[in-house]
Amino acid sequence: CYIVAIETSCDETSVAVVEDGTKVRSNIVSSQIETHRKFGGVVPEVASRKHVETITWIIEEALREARVSPAELSAVAVTHGPGLVGSLLVGMVAAKALATALELPLIGVHHIAGHIYANRLVGELEYPLVALVVSGGHTEIVHVQEEGRFRILGLTRDDAVGEAFDKVARALQLPYPGGPHIDRLAHEAKESITLPRAWLEPGSYDFSFSGLKSAVLAVLNQAKMKGEALDPAHVARGFQESVIDVLVEKAVRAVRETGARQLLLAGGVAANRGLRTELAGRCAEEGIPLVIPPFEYCTDNAAMIGAAAYLKYTRGQFSSFDMKAEPLLSLEEWSV
Ligand code: ATP
Ligand code: MG
Ligand code: FE
Secondary structure: OEEEEEEOOOEEEEEEEEEEEOEEEEEEEEHHHHHHOOOOOHHHHHHHHHHHHHHHHHHHHHHHHHHOOOOHHHEEEEEEEEHHHHHHHHHHHHHHHHHHHHHEEEEEEEEHHHHHHHHOOOOOOOOOOOOOOOOOOEEEEEOOOOOOOOEEEEEEOOHHHHHHHHHHHHOOOOOOOHHHHHHHHHHHHOOOOOOOOOOOOOOOEEEOHHHHHHHEEEHHHHHHHHHOOOHHHHHHHEEEEEEHHHHHHHHHHHHHHHHOOOEEEEEEHHOOOOHHHHHHHHHHHHHEEOOOOOOOHOOOOOOOHHHHHHHHHHOOOEOOOOOOOOOOOOOHHHHH
């Protein structure tokens, strides 16, 4: 079966055609990063307008590149939350129009389920599994007991990890989005400054990154007041090491305590080289099978939405055409 999937939850306009929830026939992503860079972050109004401008030709392009005719399609999938409401609406209107015109069923997809099921594009998954979700708006440890059944074991109490990367990058006067720049600097650095780790209560799977961000700002301010030169690369590496330490430790513990058979990495921050290397090393030591999506399926894309939609498609769980954009959609409730 061929599912055409649409993703517009934030600042990427993306359309994909996915075969049987596993094979990507096309995956077109148009990023608005250049547009938002001068504002230092995503401007919601601008994002929705950009989605309107690009969505139609990206749908055409995705179908053309997939060499799939509209008559061969089985369903239309679309991210209906969480995300920016104005951005989500553009994708939903496009999806409903397409499904109506082609008389196809509609499947609303949870954006984070998409990030997790990006891993299904890599290979077969084994349940129960644990997913470490690290993105611009989310930081969660998710237990997936069986296919499409999500339970959140822990989440961030303040900033998401990607958000923390972007804020620290801004303090270091790096361009938006800062994650990849911190990653590069941390990689180049010969030394690192020591920063705190927020472990929270013993046994907790929750995260907190705002204290770490404040610690970075304090270090920068002190250096400035004393007139000392501080190598931004050392700060970047210290920050990244602190984040990775906590993420890796809690994810590995969750795998152990739930008896999971796999650990999946998901979300935009999964593109982080330091995190990928540390997690891979630790999982090898512990004998935990680790799955990490290729870079292009880590940040926002519609192929992952097509992969997650397939869970609902095979169960005949279709969405109503009254489906609303839900900025705060719950992952657990989206379970099959
Ligand atoms: P959400 O998925 O929670 O709705 P989002 O879709 O905006 O948020 P993603 O596209 O999944 O987020 O990820 C974007 C985030 O990933 C940004 O914060 C960006 O800085 C971060 N990021 C991207 N590449 C890297 C990297 N190499 N190292 C660290 N962070 C990175
Ligand atoms: Mg984005
Ligand atoms: Fe995302």
